[in-house]
Amino acid sequence: MSLELCHMALRQTLDLVALTDETLQGLTRRKFTSDELYGEVLGKLLGGNGVRGPSGILIASESADTACCNGRVFHLRHERLVERSDVICIETGSSYASSLVLLEGGAEVVAINWKEVCSSVEEFQAFFHPKVLAAMAEPILNFVSCRISGKPAGVIEAFNYPGHATEYDADVLRSAAVVMGSLLAVSNGMRETEQAFNYTIEALARACEAAEEDTGRHIVRVNRYSGALAANMGFNIEFIQDISISAQMHDVGKIRIPSEILLKKGLLTAKEMQLMRQHPAFGSEIIGDSPRLRLAHEIALAHHENWDGTGYPKRLRGERIPLGGRIVKVADVYDALRSKRSYKGAMTHQEAVAVFRDGDERINPAAHFDPAVLAAFFRIEHMFDMIYDSSVPKIGLNHTKKSKTKTLGRGDTEKI
Structure with missing residues (x-):
């Protein structure tokens, strides 16, 4: 025995x-x-x-x-x-x-x-x-x-x-x-290290947003939109958590763009637009090749690529676009449509959803977005509205005022 x-x-x-x-x-x-x-x-x-x-x-x-x-x-x-x-x-x-x-x-x-x-x-x-x-x-x-x-x-x-x-x-x-x-x-030690790591990348993301309006709130919302999309699409908890912190790094490359271009109210010149379109590449360079930042690197580089291959900077098509970039693109475009900027007004939730459904002179949903991510957006679009409203001050901000897309004054999607 x-x-x-x-x-x-x-x-x-x-x-x-x-x-x-x-x-x-x-x-x-x-x-x-x-x-x-x-x-x-x-x-x-x-x-x-x-x-x-x-x-x-x-x-x-x-x-x-x-x-x-x-x-x-x-x-x-x-x-x-x-x-x-x-x-x-x-x-x-x-x-x-x-x-x-x-x-x-x-x-x-x-x-x-x-x-x-x-x-x-x-x-x-x-x-x-x-x-x-x-x-x-x-x-x-x-x-x-x-x-x-x-x-x-x-x-x-x-x-x-x-x-x-x-x-x-x-x-x-x-x-x-x-x-x-x-x-x-x-x-417990790893959790403390992770908290310090997250604080660091949040500080960097906020520094990159400092030149623009709505400092900080935009990156928080994009994180939350992206996490909600990933969860609705059935991804595992590790990916959901990762994209919910990495999405905020999507525009880190803008730290290399002069503020006079970021805040310009009128049309960008061809040279200015060319420089603006470099911010995804700048972002991927800043983030580097750390395995821990792999998803953030992919998002920064790919969040302006289009499903049909007409995006930038690499004109990737379909599933060659990293998944994180495809998800954050939808999140970023929605928040850009909803937000007031120096060169445009803010849309209501209903107007933004209409753009995702029918498109406008700049956005072709079927051509620009991953169909699976777009379908997930329509399933949870009410959550996007709640996330936006929960982070926007209600006093002194008329974010529900109608603002047609033709008033954006850019003629392109480089700021979306």
Whole structure:
């Protein structure tokens, strides 16, 4: 029996190692919450599908004042679904299983069976918090308790192993505690780094918008439009999150365009228009070739390309246009139509939607937009209106005043 238990413990430990490797490889794209990570780790530990494991697990973390631990009890239902209890507050020292590893001088991990410390199963139940017993919904016969290091510290307690709790079960639970503590620490560090990264690119995007009206709000809206389109089109959460932060970099190349051209009220000269049309290339150069900024690079370079190949700067056609560029093009054009600029007035939502449906002298929807992205726009166009209205000051801005496209005065789409 001991050899069989050893093999089971080894298999579970290898599963945890594989999860660790998979998680570390994906941490640059995924930041675990504690509940997400707990769920994945517990799926490797709880009994079911031939795996030796406990029938329930409590995971608790110390509160800020360390006066108690807040945790939940998890179960495996139908050998697949991990379920959890309501939050349980366990005061320090009030639970035997927690105190063994959390109190000063306590062991790192312990395995206890009722016969080793009590004369009856009923007596053994007094060692556990009443809400833990209620969540287990069965008498606790044995447990393994292990301290989780890190900030905040915590404890993982596994209840009711088949037969009795063993040293092998303790070793597996210790491995799980190390995995959770380590991966959460790395993930939290990655989250802080990501927040700093996002702040940096937001600052750069805002600097590029500083010369134009509506500073800052335009880039926020384009992010939100783009994320909404990507979500409606069924893309995964990583792509949705990425485009929702990368879209704001679409016009970063304008930092190289003189403000007298950006703010010019009349028609651009041929030379000025030629320079303006260089801003996508300028943007891609500024962003560079960092893998983390790949989507932002593609968006900056491709958001003025047209589906029929008549756009710029590379005259790409169809699916040769990077997907991010195709999505942001729709978002950027909508916001440009809705926004007041030095050279044009603002359209209502209904007028902008009409342009996307019927076109005008500058925009041919069927020729300029990816049909799939355009279809997604029409499915959620009401969301675009809500996003725009939620970010535009209502005082002193008549953004609903009709303004025909012929009043734009550019004769081209370089500012859209």
